[in-house]
Amino acid sequence: MDDLGGDAVHAAFLRSAHAHARIRAIDAEAARRMDGVLAVYTLADLPATAREPLPILYPNAAITQPQTPPPLAGEACYVGQPLVMVVAETRAIAEDAIDTIEVGYDLLPVAIDLAETAAGRQGPAHDGAADSIAAHYSDECGDVEEAMRTADHVLELVVVAERASGQPLEGRGVVARWDADTGRLAVTDSTQLPLQVRVLLARALGLDLDHIDVHSPDLGGGFGTKSFRLYPEEVLVPFAAMRLARPVKWIEDRAEHLLAAAHQRSQIHQVRLGVGRDGRIRALDVEFLHDMGAYCQFGLLIPLVTASGLAGPYAIGNVRVRFRAVYTNTVQVSPYRGSSAPFSTFVMERAIDHVARALGLDRALVRRRNFVPRDAFPHDTGLRAAFGDGTVTYDSGDYSGGLEAVLTAIGWRDFPEAKARAAGQGRLLGIGLAAYVEATGIGPYESARVRIDPNGSVQVAVGSPSSGQGHETVLAAVAGRVLGVDPERVVVTGGDSRQIPYGYGTYGSRTAVVCGNAVLLAARAVAGQALALAAATLRVPADELVLDEGLVRHTGDPHRAIPLAVLAQIAVAAPPPPGADPGLSALRTYVPRTTPYASGAHACVVEVDPATFDMRILRYVAQHDCGPVLNPMIVEGQVVGGVAHGIAETFYERRVYDPSGRPVTRNFHDYLMPYATEIPRVELLHAETPAPGNELGVKGAGEAGIIPVSAAIISALEDAVGVVINRTPMTPQELFHASARC
Known part of the structure; x- marks a missing residue:
């Protein structure tokens, strides 16, 4: 400060x-x-x-x-x-x-318990209100009832996620x-x-x-x-x-x-599936409750992200989703890393495993049979998008390819033998997997200003601040590539209204896409200014010049060159062209017209102590597709950090209130988070399916790591212990009691 x-x-x-x-x-x-x-x-x-x-x-x-x-x-x-x-x-x-x-x-009166409040047995959460229901929402594509009627099997499950922050x-x-x-x-x-x-x-x-x-x-x-x-x-x-x-x-x-401070989502889902004998899902019907906390400052954004993303990477022609957004006398919720995409993924992946278990099919096989094929893009799920108008339309991806890469890396085919050997030694091993799709690069817009200073440095300003994602490195590389300047000579500033007065910020895996393309446009405009000025100064056609190593060079005679620093000095001193500002500078705004959808698959092997039910992750493999990787080190950091977040909300983090509404988890003794020693090494697999809707071809990566983690780990826990688990977080005590009931 x-x-x-x-x-x-x-x-x-x-x-x-x-x-x-x-x-x-x-x-x-x-x-x-x-x-x-x-x-x-x-x-x-x-x-x-x-x-x-x-x-x-x-x-x-x-x-x-x-x-x-x-x-x-x-x-x-x-x-x-x-x-x-x-x-x-x-x-x-x-x-x-x-x-x-x-x-x-x-x-x-207080409203604390989500289900009890929705049923009218607690509250209302606001004085003078008839009830605590903030909103009713429904969406449907296809004919769910007819597909359910003709399905070979109709399966049901309840999926729950509790609060964290x-x-x-x-x-x-x-x-x-x-x-x-x-x-x-x-x-x-x-x-x-x-x-x-x-x-x-x-x-x-x-x-x-x-x-x-x-x-x-x-x-x-x-x-x-x-x-x-x-x-x-x-x-x-x-x-x-x-x-x-x-x-x-x-x-x-x-x-x-x-x-x-704001919390993250808490939801209860009632799921019904119409399934064929081959494991193909004919219909998906989901009704859920969403805990808003005391207010709805974000409107319905969080449950809408859940609702719009429930189909996941699967081609399901008949989908119905309904929810009630419920006020409770608790801290209101805001989007948390991934918004509620981790929970829509958790619901769908639990459903996929439920189908495999009910039909006696391999979990990977059920996923393969339901994936959107690679040749089916763009794929319209038919569900209304959470952001903007229209329906959720996946632009690109290779979901089957990502899954196969993960299965090979984790050793899926050979795992039954390893599990049997461990059982002979009194050890409980399990393997799990999950696949996901994420809407990234959301609007409405971002602006970027690029300027070449008389000392030769390049100044880049965007409205989005950095919260540790490495914006400076990525955006400097974009500008440097266009201007032929070493990224070390590019200074990036974010989140300062004195430089960029209008814009939004850093959220929703959007900066590389929206700010990155804004920087690309602004840098190209400045490059055009520099080439035009150099052409006039060197008395050569502009199309015979290139930007390279901080210079504007003549393609036929590399000795005919002029430094960008000198051009910037000339541009500041000379009258600007009509309608232009002095100097080598440009402000450009990028408005995304389509949504790039990132995707991936995770798999893990866990061990459960049969005496204490303590859990340990032995291996973790994460495959992701964020389009062209602008900086591999930063993408790896984002994915690994997301996996750590996912592990935390799967095993540790839970916000608890007593019946009167007083928070119980008010310090780090009660509100648990993992140590670095409890996060496994993540084996990372890159894939690059370019997004067709933006020139960089990029998709967001900031939230990708967290989205499938709970689903993959719970899948592995089920496999290890042999009990059905459809909620997070799952502590050793809860796992013990679940096992004792079976």
């Missing part, structure tokens, strides 16, 4: 102690009288524009009860919701002042400075969406957009937790800076993060 010197003051928040309560009264007089306290703000102290509930990011007509949070609550709807902000000379004084504030609560090394934080002389607000924010935060701050604080600068420096991890678009603290800290004319700083501590 920005160094604000000795003038900065600090914010802290009093948060609700109850999951659902009407705030009857707040007595903060003692806090206001404390030495060092500069201000105490409640909802009543905010201007009308800032008191408005935060807007829904993805509105949807299916939402019948829209609920989004105000920055400070008059009705507390989860434990940890901000009620009061204190600003003081130090954080310690602010926290001491909070301890003196007395809140009068009128307790209200992102735990980036760096928590959230906001620093705001108000310049009363110029009327400008400068905000440094640990967010994945700085340019969207800027837009919403203008609305909430009544400022012109051009008077707000938002900068998101390199983030110490995000994973979707920081793609929330606008947390209450992101409004309140700038508001306080404007009121006090002092820089205000708030840095989230780990306890606050575990208490109030």
Whole structure:
């Protein structure tokens, strides 16, 4: 965060102690009288524009009860919701002042359990509401009922995933400075969406957009937790800076993060399958509940990602999906790495294994028979897309090829012998696999500015910040290749509205696709400017010149050349062409017209201790197809990091609330995460099926690693222990009890 010197003051928040309560009264007089306290703000102290509930990011007509949070609550709807902000000379004084504030609560019914709340036996989650149902949604392609009627087998299963949450090394934080002389607000924010935060701050604080600068420096991890678009603290800290004319700083501590930062999905799926004797799926019918938490600031984005992706890489002509989005008195959810693609994959892959088990078929064979063939692209699943208009249409891929590569690498054919030998030694081994498809490179757009400086360096600016994905390396390579410059001479800046005022951010495996193509367009424009200027300077036709090693060279006479640095100096000094800016510079915007779909397959071998039911991953193979690999090291890091995330949510991470709505998992003693020593070596297999819809041919890779992990590991656990497992996370204790029931 920005160094604000000795003038900065600090914010802290009093948060609700109850999951659902009407705030009857707040007595903060003692806090206001404390030495060092500069201000105490409640909802009543905010201007009308800032008191408005935060807007829904993805509105949807299916939402019948829209609920989004105000920055400070008059009705507390989860434990940890901000009620009061204190600003003081130090954080310690602010926290001491909070301890003196007395809140009068009128307790209200709580809605905690997803199934019980959906059935109307808990809640409602909001005072005055008839129930806790935020939305009903349905989608269907083909004729599901007829396909079920004519199927050889109709199979059913229930699949459950519980809550977890992102735990980036760096928590959230906001620093705001108000310049009363110029009327400008400068905000440094640990967010994945700085340019969207800027837009919403203008609305909430009544400022012109051009008077707000938002900068998101390199983030110490995000994973979707920081793609929330606008947390209450992101409004309140700038508001306080404007009121006090002092820089205000708030840095989230780990306890606050575990208490109030957004969670990831929790869903319960009822699945029905119509299947032929050969294992081909004729119909898929899924009805599920989705836990929104207390609000729907993201609209229906997360359950829509689940619904639209349920077919996975399989050609199923008849699909019906219905869901109810349910409010509960818990922290609201946001997209977490992969959004809910990991869970739609988990549901479909559990269903595939269920078919194989019921029909006595090999799990790999059932997948082969149901895959979309390589010669069938583009393939329209018939389901409505979660992003934009139209239906989910896979652009390219080789699903069977990816599966075969994984099966060969893991030794699928020979595994039964290894399993039998282990059983003879009293060891339980299992093998599992899973396949997936992911929508990447989503819109709506991103912009990039490319400039050659008079010192010969290349400056690239994009709106998307980096949260550890290596944007600087990848985008520098794209620009350097076009301009004939060593990538070491390319400086990439992201997430700063002073350089790129409009754009979105880093989420949804989109930066390489959307920012990468924006950089490609801008770099080409600058290359054209450089060639035109060099042609005029060297008095040769532009089509006889090339960009190479920081120079513009003549193809017939390499000694006739001019450095880009010199051209940049000339361009700054000379009058620009009509309609152009001075210098060698271009701003371009890339709008994706199609969605590139990444894909892959994972397989693993696990061992389960027959005495303790502790689990160990012996081998893990991950195959992925993200189109042309721009940087193998970065792609490997993204996939391996995603696998680690997937292992965490399969074995360890679970957010637990007691019946009154108080969170039980409030520290790392209770909320478990794996150590690096518990993550196996990942054997990585690359495939490159170019995306036809963008010039780079790339597909996203940032979330690919996590999507099939739970499905592959649970498949292996089933094989090892011989019990049906259709939920995550799965602890040794739960595995023991499941085995004891069989």
